[in-house]
Amino acid sequence: MKRSVRPYGDKKNDGAVQVSFTLPMAKSALATEAAKRYVSQMGIREPYVTLAESIAPDFTFFVVYGRATHEIDLSAISAEEAPAGALSREEIDAEIARRFGRRLIVLGCALESDAHTVGLDAIFNMKGFAGDYGLERYHGFDARNLGAQVPVAEVARRVREAAADAVLVSATVTQNEIHVRHLTDLVDMLEAERLRDRVVLVAGGARVDHALAKELGYDAGFGPGTTASVVAAFLLEEISRHQGVS
């Protein structure tokens, strides 16, 4: 049964919407008319330009109110459940405490000869990446950043010693596939030490993606633009699955 819905200002289906944007043109009657027509093209009738402000020599900022004509048929959406939003830092910490009752130990390093650490640090340290704070800020994680150029044997030793829950390694230099060699060496070492199944293993780097990492035996791979919050949410679910905790 079609159930269509339109915005509500102060009467059913009045379609009331507010819009704001800047047009790259000097303030003028022409600019205001352009803003009106622009909003009309968005399917908004009776556009009322309440503000036209010159905010830079060739830029005018507009606030426009109007009546949107579109309708949304809710019955068409109800089928696919809308995707849930990303968990916040507080929600992840609360969930770790609830499920595990302890902090999850996460080790990280740049492998073997690789000296690039900025990417890994942006995932690990307090300041994080452009405002998305690093794993150190999460009470739920005991994040230990082992730094640059760490041999695979050292990684295995630290995993055993710390009883780590997860290992995050970064590989940036890719000349003659050096990153593939290093990443594979680590998996082999962990399997040899019968540690592979006790940890969630994650690879990352400017030239790493999920497919490559899975292919090399990792649980996941993260490339450019990755933020700590995405990695934290993944670790919560993956470690829970790994350790049969829910």
Added chain:
Amino acid sequence: MKRSVRPYGDKKNDGAVQVSFTLPMAKSALATEAAKRYVSQMGIREPYVTLAESIAPDFTFFVVYGRATHEIDLSAISAEEAPAGALSREEIDAEIARRFGRRLIVLGCALESDAHTVGLDAIFNMKGFAGDYGLERYHGFDARNLGAQVPVAEVARRVREAAADAVLVSATVTQNEIHVRHLTDLVDMLEAERLRDRVVLVAGGARVDHALAKELGYDAGFGPGTTASVVAAFLLEEISRHQGVS
């Protein structure tokens, strides 16, 4: 030469727009998905719902940012000069002072047997009509509201005595065309007294419109929903034209 323009957030043509509206449905993942799809129908891609707030049991308020895909071709607009916005009260007062150097005398009343004054008062007194203040608030007008049931002879007498610039009459009761009779009587009286050409003559009322007023020999007619600011702007131009002042 086509010159197309799109909104500018922080890069040329990034189409950045902000939208806000309420949907009449309870807050839920479904509602957020509906808001996203609604904004997409407006031609906005990558809709990012930054706020979904339950503001009443079955109402959710949304703020959404996105990238509008439409373009405006400026060359198509430049032809018709965009209509200038209505003058503000301050602008009208300044313009009257500049053109006339004195206050314009405006008389008003409800004609003959008609006792309805609320409409005329909403145009005349300080408080005006729903926030649009009456002619008394305009320093440029000396607005004199003669009140209800004023005979046409009395109107003519007051026009001569006050050397009025304009006369605004209200006629609301229309049973057996009584309003047409009264309005016509006034025009006849003014012409007999050779006063018609010395004033701008305006009729108004719930059942009056511009066509009827012109037909009856008035300079203009105003119906339901009229505000003082519209009448004031009209009087400025009409009296200027009438008295050859620019």
Added chain:
Amino acid sequence: MAASKLGLSAERIARCRSLAREVADGVRRETAKYTTVATERTVLRLLGVDGVDAEEVPIPNRAIESLAAAGKMNRGAAVWMGSALAHGSGGVAEAAARLADRKGAAALTEHPRWRDALLPHVEKGLERIRGNRAERERRLASHPPDERPLLYAIVATGNIHEDLVQAQAAARAGAQCIAVIRSTAQSLLDHVPYGATTSGFGGTYATQENFRLMRAALDSIEDELGRYVRLVNYCSGLCMPEIAAMGAFERLDMMLNDALYGIIFRDINPLRTLIDQNFSRRINAAAGVVINTGEDNYLTTADAVEQAPAVLASQFINERLAKDAGLEDWQIGLGHAFEIDPELEDGLLYEIAQAEAAREIFPDAPLKYMPPTKHMTGNVFRGYQQNALFVLTSVATGQSIHLLGMLTEALHTPFLHDRWLAVDQARTIRTNARHLSEELQFAPEGRIVRRARAVLAEAEALLERVAAGGLFAALADGVFADTRRRIDAGRGYEGVVERDAGYANPFLEAFTHAPAATGVHA
């Protein structure tokens, strides 16, 4: 009373009060001689007369027009209702019909025991008012005390049924007072429309049925909210006492009730509306209603810095007139507004000075602080900013009633989310700055203190001028808002009638002598 922060001269404040008393006495000397069609219609309504005739004209209007035509109005409607009953009319409705009949009214003679015949009906009307007051106090006492300032929201769809939905939404969002804006210029109607109304002009008609419907709708969510929601309406204008009586009968909590507003802004005859105001304020006093006065209107167009003294002078006069009509301090919600140009250097300091001065001069009055309108533009972000500064100033100076400002003030009657944003803003800042007024003090000879003193001094000068010739002369001279209003002009003058020697108004008598009930108040 909190120590003064502005060091305002107590003598000068006392001087202003004594001048206001002189003005009020002058008004009373003039108004006491008269009654009006509205005051007499109100006596009929308080006796229980209601309804409309076939042409939808209210019965009270018919009865009073008929009494006036018969030259009997000067003695007061009560005398004739009592006489009709004493001469055998079966009840109030029948008596009113008899008065409304031209011949019947002309023929009716005063009955010596008209008071005895009328007494039970007078008592019934007074009891209904007392009952509503007790009910309100019972409900208020059943909840924790309300946070101050009270957050006041407006609904105005024109259709009472749609208003009910929006009012409940506003109350649920946190609004503590709900006002249904009247159909614009209803001040100018010399009758009160009857029944539920579904179309108005930029607002919803004030009718007794609309009051009843909204009161019930707000009561129905009281338990859900865990607090009593106050209902506000407007009795200013030609039907001032009538609408006050309807509010008293339907348990309205607050009423816009200001003759000066009607005179200056609606060109209503000064004598008519000041006579009516006295009776309307008597009714509101008895009903435990908080009145609001309209000083904000001085600031909506004229410059808010220049007009501040006029606002203060008007507040002193309104306070005195209200007290003379039996209203207690806690019932006198004097009005003022946050209207100074946001671009003015130190303009915010003057807002603080003026709001603090009102607080200190009228310490027990439930001051009603109105939002910015004049300098609000289509920049809704700037609008939300100015309303944030308005809320902070309100909390910082301990205002009592805070009318929520909408970010879209300059654009349209509020959308649902406009109102939600306003309530959310006020609730958050009220909490975030809870005890700010206890904290703040001002530099002894600073700009804020000097501004407050200057406004008080100019207000005193204005009151000297008004007291010199009396309020009616001052109004004719355009002392207020440069608008000249003569005593013998403006709407409703024809409805003013001299009282004759035998005039009687049992309700006015009852309200004048009965001690106001104590107990918890709004």
Added chain:
Amino acid sequence: MAASKLGLSAERIARCRSLAREVADGVRRETAKYTTVATERTVLRLLGVDGVDAEEVPIPNRAIESLAAAGKMNRGAAVWMGSALAHGSGGVAEAAARLADRKGAAALTEHPRWRDALLPHVEKGLERIRGNRAERERRLASHPPDERPLLYAIVATGNIHEDLVQAQAAARAGAQCIAVIRSTAQSLLDHVPYGATTSGFGGTYATQENFRLMRAALDSIEDELGRYVRLVNYCSGLCMPEIAAMGAFERLDMMLNDALYGIIFRDINPLRTLIDQNFSRRINAAAGVVINTGEDNYLTTADAVEQAPAVLASQFINERLAKDAGLEDWQIGLGHAFEIDPELEDGLLYEIAQAEAAREIFPDAPLKYMPPTKHMTGNVFRGYQQNALFVLTSVATGQSIHLLGMLTEALHTPFLHDRWLAVDQARTIRTNARHLSEELQFAPEGRIVRRARAVLAEAEALLERVAAGGLFAALADGVFADTRRRIDAGRGYEGVVERDAGYANPFLEAFTHAPAATGVHA
């Protein structure tokens, strides 16, 4: 100095300063024994060494790596540059190339008259810094004094050429300081990228060429605006003194310059960055630059009420370290932020208390007040409201540098209109509340005064704890932001080298003895 509004105990403040001095002395005792790769690269840059080799590695990096490999770094790059010149190198570039060559560096012997050979180049570097300082002071003196607080806007497109457009737009809109945000985590690079850059990570790389381009762009509109526009960048991190030197060479006006930030929030080795900080602050002192410290970072996630004492303690330590490095009061832009939860009862009173306390404790410091981030949401109207309260608090407590908050803080790097709205808001409220700080006083035993005293007391306790074991021990214990940072861990530790007996750094010597130039300052 304005009378105290908070009645803070002068003894307690003095005690905090003496504890901070103990901490600073402890740090100096430790750091004085060492130099670092970054400090020595900076000496080369000040001598005029620049450019990159075929693999785009900066020449200073090559030269210092080579000296280190030859075991010669402990004596300081200056000795070897001087010796190379004395041994016949034709000029600074040639000498640097000689150092960068592994064999050449190993073979080089110290020349007895290395100082004489080096002197003209040292003098040239110092003169360039003095010249820029005088130029800034000349330009500032040619305009009326700036309105306070200075409005500080951020641009961050990642492409320096796009940054120029946005920076000019922000300056035209009214911003008085423009900061180009660095590519995120540039703190962690142990080299400074070379040349103009067009792609970064959430920001634009700090390079000397980018500084030069932006300085020229802002100078080009100085006459049009009738005021000097201050340019800000970030030297915190592994290249702290190097970027400070580049700023001094290109007439940057302000620098984020805080080792504690690098240690706690970028996990940089404490010893390394505290050694580097001293030299970087010496350079900024000489260049007449105002430094900014990063205490706001304590408040961006942890609770802003709990962390207030840590902010104040950090400010005391930063003040002492800065003075020990020759910075004058007017150059020490201590950081703090408006980050308390807007839903907290009386939270605004605590913000006022903390901001006023900073003002009174550091009366001559150009305090840098940072906008709300933690509690900013997708409700951009609430965002604009919180930034309005932030501006008002800033003006009410006389802050010096006001970093403009964006209503879209939680959403994206600012759009052009986001920034315009922020500047419009700050300019309007700064004018509307111009003299508010002169007006306000606080109830002697009120919540604001008590809050300020409590924060001071807790800060003192924190300083007692830090002074007891010294800063390095305190950092290892996680005293700040519950984050443990050991003296022998974190980025860049390998770059720390013990000075040997013959160590020399002619610039450090020059900055330490030369009296700072007086005259008009930023």
